[in-house]
Amino acid sequence: MPSENLAITWRRIPERYRLAGSYCENCKTSYFPNRKLCPKCRRKGRLASKQFSGRGRIYSFTEVSAGPAGFELETPYLLAIVELEEGPRLTAQIVGATEKDAKIGDEVEMVFRRIMEDSPEGLIHYGYKFRLAKRCAPK
Amino acid sequence: MISHPVGIVGYGACVPKYRIKADEIARVWGEEPERIKKGLGILEKSVPDVDEDAATLAVEAARNALAFAGIDPASIGAVYVGSESHPYAVKPTATIVAEAIGATPNLTAADLEFACKAGTAAIQICMGMAASGMIRYGLAIGSDTSQGRPGDALEYTASAGAAAFIIGRDKAEFVAEIEETFSFTTDTPDFWRKQHAEFPSHGGRFTGTPAYFRHIMGATQGLFEKTNTRANDYDYFVFHQPNGKFPLEAAKKMGIDPEKVKPGLFTPVIGNTYSGASPIGLCGVLDIAKPGQRILVTSFGSGAGSDAFSIRVAEGIVEKRQAYRGWRLADYIANKEYVDYGVYAKHRRKLKSL
Numbered sequence: 001m002p003s004e005n006l007a008i009t010w011r012r013i014p015e016r017y018r019l020a021g022s023y024c025e026n027c028k029t030s031y032f033p034n035r036k037l038c039p040k041c042r043r044k045g046r047l048a049s050k051q052f053s054g055r056g057r058i059y060s061f062t063e064v065s066a067g068p069a070g071f072e073l074e075t076p077y078l079l080a081i082v083e084l085e086e087g088p089r090l091t092a093q094i095v096g097a098t099e100k101d102a103k104i105g106d107e108v109e110m111v112f113r114r115i116m117e118d119s120p121e122g123l124i125h126y127g128y129k130f131r132l133a134k135r136c137a138p139k
Numbered sequence: 140m141i142s143h144p145v146g147i148v149g150y151g152a153c154v155p156k157y158r159i160k161a162d163e164i165a166r167v168w169g170e171e172p173e174r175i176k177k178g179l180g181i182l183e184k185s186v187p188d189v190d191e192d193a194a195t196l197a198v199e200a201a202r203n204a205l206a207f208a209g210i211d212p213a214s215i216g217a218v219y220v221g222s223e224s225h226p227y228a229v230k231p232t233a234t235i236v237a238e239a240i241g242a243t244p245n246l247t248a249a250d251l252e253f254a255c256k257a258g259t260a261a262i263q264i265c266m267g268m269a270a271s272g273m274i275r276y277g278l279a280i281g282s283d284t285s286q287g288r289p290g291d292a293l294e295y296t297a298s299a300g301a302a303a304f305i306i307g308r309d310k311a312e313f314v315a316e317i318e319e320t321f322s323f324t325t326d327t328p329d330f331w332r333k334q335h336a337e338f339p340s341h342g343g344r345f346t347g348t349p350a351y352f353r354h355i356m357g358a359t360q361g362l363f364e365k366t367n368t369r370a371n372d373y374d375y376f377v378f379h380q381p382n383g384k385f386p387l388e389a390a391k392k393m394g395i396d397p398e399k400v401k402p403g404l405f406t407p408v409i410g411n412t413y414s415g416a417s418p419i420g421l422c423g424v425l426d427i428a429k430p431g432q433r434i435l436v437t438s439f440g441s442g443a444g445s446d447a448f449s450i451r452v453a454e455g456i457v458e459k460r461q462a463y464r465g466w467r468l469a470d471y472i473a474n475k476e477y478v479d480y481g482v483y484a485k486h487r488r489k490l491k492s493l
Contacts, residue, residue: 017239051241073189073485095188096156096476112198112239113190124226126194126235134466 003118009125016127019110021088023050032088054110055133056084063099070116082108082130093129107133141320143270146313146453149208149305152422153199153282154409154471157186159483161295167480168290175295180383184298184410186483187284193222194232196301196415197282198239204278204303205240206465208312212241215305216274218248219264221257221281221414225250228334236280247274254330255379256440257281258302258414263320263446265306277306281414288338289489296382298410302418314456315425315434318449319366323357330441341441347385350443355379355389358445359437366449370395373449374432377403377420379439381411402427403434408472421450423468426460428452 012033014020021032025046029038032052038045059081067075078094080102094102095111108130115125160183165172176182187196197220205212220232233248251257251264258281265277282301287293310316329350332339342350355378363369370376376399378386383406390400403420412419417438424434430452437447484490 013238017235018241020241073488095190112195112202113188114192114195115190124192124194126239129190134470 003122006123009123016115016125017112019052019054019084019128021050021052022047030084030086030088032084032090050086052084052086054128056082056108056130058094058102058104058106058108059083059089060104061094061102078102080108080130094131095129096131102132109133141266141270141318143272143308144310144316145266145269145306145308146310146316147304147425147450148210148276148307148312148314149204149206149459150303150314150422150425151200151203151205151207151465152300152302152415152419152468152471153196153203153466154300154412154419154468155185155187155191155196156474156476157188157478157486158183158475159186159478159480163480164295179292179295180387180407181295181410182407184296185300185412186478186486187299189486191284191299192226193220193224193282193284193301194226194235196284196299197222197232197236197280197303200282200301200303201236201240201278201280203465204305207459207463208305209459209462210276210305213245215240215242215276215278216246217265217268217277218242218246219251219261219277219279221251221253221259221261221279222283223252223254223257223332223413224284224286225252232282236278242278253444254440254442255381255411255413255416256438256444256446258418259436259438259446259448262304262306262317262448263322266317266320269306269308272308275307279304279306281416281418283413283415285411285413286338286487291338293339293341296406296411298412300409300412300415300419302415302422304418310453312455313453314459315450315452318451319362320446320448321358321362321365322444322446323354323361324444325354327354327441327443329443346381346441350441351379351381351385351439352389352392354443354445355437355439356393358447359393359435362435362437362447362449368449372433373435374399375403375424375428375434376400377417377424377434377436379417379437379445380404380406380420381416381439383407405468405472419468425452425456426467426469428456430454430456
């Protein structure tokens, strides 16, 4: 089972739990995940923390039918590139939907789910996934 | 007497999307479905997704409550999560919730456990802290992904869900004021689960009269006496709902019109969400109640105890309900997908080879 260094997990908790990213006050660009340096403005950049809303659209997606170790119970699942309404794109699972329910451009909203567990006695990793937004949720 | 007004500033629920019908469980165990459905007053129950647990449901309910309240999460001074299915035996669910909603680090937090009433115990703790001025806002959550032993009567009802309440002390922000609370607690061995046991044990019929009914009625009637009120003074009653029948029977025993119980009775369609049960019932009633109406809520937790609350809906609920754009209880109930027993067994990790 994959496991990562505890300190790395801990450092990424604000990003993974609530989409805490960053924003350059100089060029007005939003970044997710967090950045220490604005790649556009370099040393002129002024980075501040930014809380993303969790709303976005499906930019592209695929159905994973051979998932990695630790994802056996969830496979098959949808994996998407989500474009957040603030601009950045990220990769995340889409829950509660199959290939038939989702399409490119659908509105999605962040949900908080278990990502994986190191081992039966190990740490549980929580983080963001997305679901189809209320308006286009399948009935 | 409560020394300073306290009330609900925001509330939110969460129920997983998946459902299993009582007929499907009965089919697997060779039971007569109509007898089960009639006997327990249950049609179907919620089933958590494989990546949902008491912490994830608590986070979603808490985010809904925050959106409803429209407050800054950093102003929350206490988070208490009541559950009998905390993901860790040691490592608080409340810290996960506090971090996920952005309330950390300046707050106190802890997990509670009292079978199905840990969520209302969390409300009482937040009430005390808000009334005393220790905190401005407290977040009280009841959340569970409960388990029933395969083939046991509990399997028809043990389900998953959560409800969260932000308790505050500024009357202008109330969506409902909590006027009074009264608890009734004894050592009654009706239901238990030991540290490493996967499934709970229970006393069968013993869970009824000496456990559920004695405590629900003891707390409800104690609240009537403490507040000098009677059944006619309340517009809605929400009782803990281990099945679809007990709350209506309790109402009958106390001379309460069952029509005042039905709007807050969700077990027939989502099952018994344990720590979430009476709190979810309260969310459903708050979604429809009018300002000035009174709600009496009585939880029940095996072991055993009940917490009763007298709640008066405030004017502020109208504006906040209109402004709220998130998921409501009715949305969660309507957004469902059925699974068969095999998929349910996978979701609940009942297959030991997995």
